[in-house]
Structures are given as structure tokens and as C-alpha cells.
Amino acid sequence: MNGAAAVRMAGIVKRFGRIVANDSADLEVASGEIHALVGENGAGKSTLMRVLAGMYPPDAGTVQVATDGKPLRDVTGWNTRQAIEAGVAMVHQHFMLVPTLTVAENLILGRELRRGIALDLRAAEREVRELSERTGLRVDPSRLVSDLSVGEAQRVEILKTLYRGAKVLVLDEPTAVLSPPEVGELWKVLRRLRDDGGTVILITHKLDEVIEISETITVMRAGRTVGRMKTTESTPRTIARMMVGRDVSLALDIREQGTGNREPGLLGDMAPSSRFPIPALKLENLTVPSPRKPNEVEGVSFTVARGEIFGIAGVEGNGQTELIEAITGLRAATAGTVSIADVSGTLRDVTAHDVRARADIGLSHVPEDRHRRGLVLDYSVADNLILGQQHRFTGGAGVLDQARIASNAASRVTTFDIRPPDESLPSRALSGGNQQKVVIAREMGRDFTVLIAAQPTRGVDVGAIEFIHDQLRKARAEGKAILLVSADLVEILALSDRVAVMYGGRIVVTLPGSEASAEILGPYMTGAQGTAA
């Protein structure tokens, strides 16, 4: 760590039409440091980094970069190819990999090793394996990218940039898709990278991460840089206030107070399920296949009671997706049963029901990937607010009741504070947090008995996280049964009455929330405990 500037951006202005994404933003990153760029969604973090990585030319301002010990040179307006050649690379939130190629093939794309006229894939795989071991980014180079979990795909993205010799690595919300053990692995990789003289810029809005990993922090708000400080001199609270411009209650606070000190439901006597456990969701011996293996979920049984939040923690790719799909009817189970309580409270076996029938009985579902499943991005907000309930908004002869669709949208947009408050906008135009609020508004704004909330706050900003957590607590207080599946252990611990860990397609441990902590759950999540039997 030599402290000389590796990146200096000054007075960066970037407009998109009438939107000013960067409004004279400054950033200075020392070489050999891990620098956190924090701010709410829409604060302009990604835009600023895309300017750095050569994806957008700035409308004003200068970009200077120093790599390989050379002095700073002006690179304003360069393109991505030049940036990569100079060793500046960005790992995006959505991955740019060819799903039909293997990991090794993806990495060597464009700089293929040849033996004669043939590709020397074996040598490539060896090279990739070496790099993978050296950096600690473990992934099997011979696997197809389409078979990888999101966390693994991200590792491949980072590997790809390193393979191309990145010296300044920009990571855009890298932990949004990772579980705690994976996050820990990532931190190790980043620290090793830094110790080798690399520079890391981390875009994030998770404050505990900032504190844990970074040396310097730059805070952005509304397109401007509003602060820069040493991490050792800041706390989550001071950073959050700077990000938002006011005080916010953080899920983190609850954890800081100790895991047992969880907010009870608003109706105190409803909340702890142990008092009157009335089952609303019941799985018995559920086995679910995936294209990869016949028992992606194997023999899972549990019950979620009314007024209870049951949290499932675990590293992504251990069967959570398949479990959720089997509960909601998107994927057929090969064995076992799913039962859901209807509005009268009677448990009904829905194993043979399709998605719509289960929803009609009382199942709501906030899916883990709102861009793929939760929203039709080109539909208006109003049209998305009826997705899955379109048959309830249909009059005679299959004609949609436009008036009711409009009034439904207007009331949801107000109640759930969706911004901008214009239900005729295509959902694509909304920020991540507001897109998620559309999903939440639709799934929680109607009558339901059981809610499956999968990664409900993934990729949404601090303010929206607070709002979504409040909604979940409110639903619990109203006696709903909530199955919370999240890779964010902080979230699981902050909300759940009971916590289970999923590993290798099984529930390996179930604990009362008051007894759970990251230290206790960690070994189960990595398979170090609970799998022997």
C-alpha cells in the first residue's frame, strides 16, 4: 500500500436526458486500498464507476488513472477496451457470461490458447484452475456457466477480470447475491488482491460490509460525493446519516442489541408461534428435482405457523430455489406433500394444485428474482400490480376491468409509496427498490394466509429495506405465516422467530431465533456441521 492515487475523478457530470446521474462528483482512490463507494440506489455510484470503466463518456470532468506504478494520466472518455488494457475492470451486477460455455471457455474468450489450430482447452482449464486456487476463487473450470449458482457465476466474473490482468477492480454490489460464508471468501480474495498491490473499489450500500472490508469510504447522495472518510473514523450510523440525509433505523441495530432482542409482533400474544402454533404452511418429506439432480431438495419437512416468520438461511444453490418453486407450484415435487391454510384456517393439501390454484387458496410469493419472475418489465406498474391475479380483474367474457385495474394501482401506489407515483410507467423505468415495492404491494396488498418471501430486500436501498421489513413484521402481527428465504443472514436473524439452515437440499438445523447467531449457523451453512447423520 503506497498511498499514491490510482484513480482520480474530478467534477464528473453525467446526464441521461433530463436525469442528472452524476452532478460534479469527485473520487480519489489510493493504489493498494479497498475503497468503498456507498450511497442509496440512484445516488449515481454505478454511473460514476461506469464512467471510470469507459462505458460512458462523462459530460464534464476528468478521469485520471495510474497503473503499474506510472504517474496519473488523463483517460477521460476512454472506452472499455482501453480501460481493460490499462487494467481497470468492472464486475457488474448482472453477469456477462455465455451460459452455454464452460467456465474455462468463458474466461479465455478472445484470448484462446491454441495447439495447432485446435483450442487447447485442457491447458486453459489448468491455467484457470491455478488462478482459481491462487486467488481463492474456487470454481470448477469445466462446468457450464448455465449450471452455476449466482454466487459461483460472480466468482467467474471476478476471475475473468483477474485473468485479463485487472489492477483496479470495481465491484458493483458484489455481496447482493452471496451468503455470509461466500462473503467471507470474497473478502479474503479482495484482501489478497490488495496485498498484491491491486486496488479495489466496492460499490455497496451495506454498511457492515463497508466497516469490515474498506479502508476509505466515499459517500454519494443525489449524484454528488457528499463525504470521504477513513473507515476507522466512522460508524454505520454516521455513514447512514450521510447517505440518506437523516436518521434511519437499521436492521443492523437489532443485531447489535443481541439476537434475542427481536421486536415482537405488534400483537404481542400472536407473535411467538410457540404459544398457539396454528400451522398455515406444512411440508412433509418434500423431494424436488432439478435438471442437475433428481433430489435437489431431499425429504424436507417443516411447518410454519400463523403469526410466525420462519427463516431459511443457507448458501445459495443448496436447494432453496427449488424448494420455493415446489411450494408455489412452479416446479413439480417427486415426493412429499405441500399444505396451505385457506382463509378459514383449514390446511389443504395443494400438492396437485397449479400456481393459480395455490394463490387462490392464500399463497403469496415474493420471488427471488424480480427481473425474471416477479415483474413483466415492459408492462406498466398497473398491469404488474395484477400479475397472478389477472383472473380477479376480469369481467364477463374475459375482458379486463380497466377501471378496477386503475383503482387498484392507484391505491397500491399510494399505500406502498411507489415512486414515481405514476402507475402507467413501464416497470423497467423504476429503481430496484421501487420495483420490489411493486412486487410487495401486489403480494402483500391482497388477502393471503402464507407468504413466501425470497430475498425480499436483495438489491434494494436502505430506505426500502426498512419499509419491506416493516411490512413483513406487520404481516406477522396480523397472523400471517411467513417463510423468509434469504442469503442475507443479518436479515434472517433480525426477523425470524425460528431459523433453519438449508445445506445440500436438506434442512440441517432448526433453531429458535433467540438462540441463532451467525457464529452458530455458519458451520451448518458450509456443511461442516449437521450433515454427518
Place this chain on the structure above:
Amino acid sequence: MTPPPIDLPTSDRAARVRLAFEESILPPLVALVIAAVVGDILIIIFGQSPGDVYRQLLEGTWGNAYGFGQVIYKATTLTFTGLAVALGIRAGLFNIGAESQLASGGFLAALVGLAMPSGTPAVLAVPACLVAAAVGGGVVGAVPGALKARFGASEVIVTIMLNFVVLALLNYIVAAHIHVSETLHTPEIRAGALPRLAAVFPMFTGSAANTTFLLALATAAVVWWYLFRMRPGYELRAVGLQPDAAEYGGVRVGGVWAKTMMLSGVLAGLGGLNYVLGYKHYYEEGFGTGSGFLGIAVALVGRNHPVGVVIAALLFATLSQGGLAVNALVPKQMVDVLTAVVIIAVATAVPEVRRALTAARSGIGNRREPAEGGQMGIGTAPGPIDSRFPIPDSRP
């Protein structure tokens, strides 16, 4: 919630309407200008004045009742096949079988028309033929739809192959069993014939235009209503845009595919009425050759919107009829080339123009980039294969 740091200007409705208008009208317009320029060059190569040729082309089509009648006639068939293709594309299906669905619809309508005793009142005979045409096209369309829904067979391959099978089968039946000797067509239908426009407006005398074009317009309106006002249309478009989201929304994706392919076949099949009921009153081998494939171009230029399809059908019908009108000056094939240029120009210019539009006011509307905070699945990651190549957004 904190107020969003950036005020989205898209909440300005008037601006958005203008924006949508630009987005849907400007690209095809640019494509047409490009086609006209290429046409100019071709005409000059033939030693003619572009002004003369275009004047002749317009006079021979929109300039007199006969020519206009022919345009209407040709546009009628193209509207049906264009709607058929557009409906499929809205559900994410590529129906290349409109050609055989059209023939099959026409054939069945002719059979029913033949089977009825002459003198059957039109109120019975016409609906009977209409249903026959719908069934004829629908059955041919349903096969690839069912195969896709059940076995995942590509509807592109199956519809292409069915074109050969169905056309050969129809030709065999006509040639072997019910043709009028010395011809390749069936006898005239006994009932169900529709009046030509000339029966009401004598100035159309000689042209093939008939009342089927009213049916075409009504069908376009129904398709619009179905797509944008009815629940099955809502689900159909969701399947086309994001099948995973539709599935999540309780839609049986396979069922929508099967149903849509059948309906697409029905639309193409109805196109057969234009010739069989409206014009010649018999089924003839190859009566609609090319109309099915041109339907793909009509849907493309019409942006898969029923109104756009009607306009595009008129455009291609004008070019087709115009080719005959300018035959004295330049070869008819020149207009065929022009048609091809329009198709290529639309296919290439539309995305380009839209990108330019987006770049010009980047960030508004259907861009995802400025909004942070979402991760796309691997399979849905748009755009570049590899970050070494400049991503599209980096274009100035």
C-alpha cells in the same frame, strides 16, 4: 422512504405520449426513406427518372379506382397473414406457416361452399365458409403449437415443414379428386360468395377488391381488443415478454403457446376467404403463394400491432400492385427488389434508429442502465457476450 434522489421526468404524460409516438413511427419512416433512396438509385440505373416512376407507381395504385381496388384486395390477404404472424410474435412464437394455413383455410372454405346447395341464403352460407376457413387454418396452426407445448418442438421448424406437407396434400386432393379438368382449381362454390366492391361502386369494375376487406379490418380490431383488453391477451403478451414471469403469474405457458398458434392459424386461414369467397369463388393451387411469407414482413414493419399491420399491409400491397403499374418504365422485378429493401431496411434500421433515439435522450423510458440495484439472472443477461467488447451503451 426518502424521496428519490432523481426526479424522473417520465411522469410527464404528454412527453411520454410523444416519446411513444416517436418510437413507433419514426423507425419505420426512416426505413422507408432508406428504401426510397435505394429505389432512386435502381431507377436511375435503368435510365429512368425516379420522379416519373414514383408518379406512375402512385397513379397506378392510389390514383385510380381499379388500381386502388387491387391494392385493397392484396392488402386484405396480407392483413390476415400479417395479423397471424404478429399474434404469434406477441406470444414469443414465430409462425412461418401462414402460407399453408392460408391455403388450408381457403381450401376448406371452398369445400364447404361447394357442399352447400346453391341458393343457400348468404346469412347461413357466409358464416359457414368463415368457420370452415378458421378451422382449416386453425388445425394447421394447432399442430406446431401442440407439439411445442407438449414436446418443446421448435415451432419454426414444424411450421416450415408443415408448409410442404399441407400444400402437397391440398394439391394432391385438388388434382386427383375435385379439379375442373384442364385446370388446377376446384369448381365454383355454390353458396357463400361475397360481393365485390364493384357491385356497390361501379368504378371498381374489374378489380378483385371485395367485402372481405371489411372482415380484415374487423379482425384487426378484434385482435387489438384481444391483445390489449382481454385477460387471455394480457397473459399472451406476458408469455411473449417474459415466460418465467407469466408462469409465476399462474399462466400455463405451454397452453398459451398451443392456443396462440391455433389462433394464429385461424387468422391466416381467414385470409383464404379473400380469394375463395371474394374473388374467384374457387380454390386454386397456389392462390396465395408468397402472402404467408410476406405476412412476416408485414408484421415486422407493422411492429406487431394490429393498426401497424393494416398500414404495413397497405404499403406492401401498394408496392406489389405498383410493380405492375410501372412495368412499362422499369422491370416489375425492380419493385420486388424494393419490397426486399423495405424489409431489410426495417429489420436493420428499426433497432438502429431506436438506439439512436435512446442515446439522444438516454436514460428515459426503456433503459435499465441508470437504475441501480437489480441483478439479472445469467440467462437473462442482455447484450454483450464479453466485456472486452464495448457494450452497446458505450456508443455515443
